[in-house]
Amino acid sequence: MLTVYSCRGAGLLRHADPQSGEMPDDAVWFDLVEPTVEEDRLVERIMGVAIPTREDMREIEASSRLYQEDGASYMTATILCQADSGQPRTTEVTFILAGSRIATVRYEESRPFSQFQVRAGKPGAGVDDAHSILLGLLDAIIDRIADVLERVGAEVEQISGQVFTAEIGQRSERDKDYGRVIRSIGQQGNLIAKIQESLVSLSRLAGFFAEEAGRNGGKKDEKAHTKTIAQDIRSLSEHAVALDNKVTFLLDATLGLVSLQQNTIVKIFSILAVVFMPPTLIASIYGMNFHAMPELDQPWGYPMALGLMLVSVAVTYAVFKWRSWL
Known part of the structure; x- marks a missing residue:
């Protein structure tokens, strides 16, 4: 044009x-x-x-x-x-x-x-x-x-x-x-x-x-x-x-x-993995089903295992709070 x-x-x-x-x-x-x-x-x-x-x-x-x-x-x-x-x-x-x-x-x-x-x-x-x-x-x-x-x-x-x-x-x-x-x-x-x-x-x-x-x-x-x-x-x-x-x-x-946001998410998963590591270890031990484990034949064996798991979670959580990792 x-x-x-x-x-x-x-x-x-x-x-x-x-x-x-x-x-x-x-x-x-x-x-x-x-x-x-x-x-x-x-x-x-x-x-x-x-x-x-x-x-x-x-x-x-x-x-x-x-x-x-x-x-x-x-x-x-x-x-x-x-x-x-x-x-x-x-x-x-x-x-x-x-x-x-x-x-x-x-x-x-x-x-x-x-x-x-x-x-x-x-x-x-x-x-x-x-x-x-x-x-x-x-x-x-x-x-x-x-x-x-x-x-x-x-x-x-x-x-x-x-x-x-x-x-x-x-x-x-x-x-x-x-x-x-x-x-x-x-x-x-x-x-x-x-x-x-x-x-x-x-x-x-x-x-x-x-x-x-x-x-x-x-x-x-x-x-x-x-x-x-x-x-x-x-x-x-x-x-x-x-x-x-x-x-x-x-x-x-x-x-x-x-x-930073991604690091926060990874940090949360890492903490959860560490917190649940002790109870996982306890559950793994008692899941081996060896005949020489007397707790398996006792009525208090199951509550004791659950209690150990809860105590391990509580102790780990307390340590993380004390070190200000949470």
């Missing part, structure tokens, strides 16, 4: 399907979402640049993601998407700056883009050229990451409360809770890892764009805006690292509690 925008009154004006009519002369932004071959060729003809394929966008080398070609700047970043679902993903987005125009190529719907399109569609939004569109999109992407990190932080705090202040209930319920906690920790850790991946690529993109703006004599406010974006990315990266460390700590603590 191809969407075309022009700048009108410091805001964006969206045009109808460009394939059904003439392309506006003042078109500034070409937003390609899962573009067809015809849409790629149309934008290439208007902007005079090549549109990278999805395979090209997935290259991880810096030289394949951030470069200049035919007077145009190609910048590819990894963007977080589907962050509110149970299966967050990352997708590649390429920004192409060619003269006074910009093209974006993506293969996933992204909330920052839709939010920016709504906000920039209002008059006086401060969007008047391709560079301001790029900076506005970066702001929207960073704001989205900040919101997701804030939500992750709140959920990590909630998990922390469940781990360290949970009331002791039935063992089966407690085991089930620990399993749910571990799954929650894993989900948050996975989301943080994808955020960090996105922030690394955005940091490289911001640095490349700042160098290009400085080399081409960009506006002073654009340089300041780019510097602010780089600082925001740096602070979010530090926050993501802190959350990642906390998630790792919570995972280790939860696994430690599970081990």
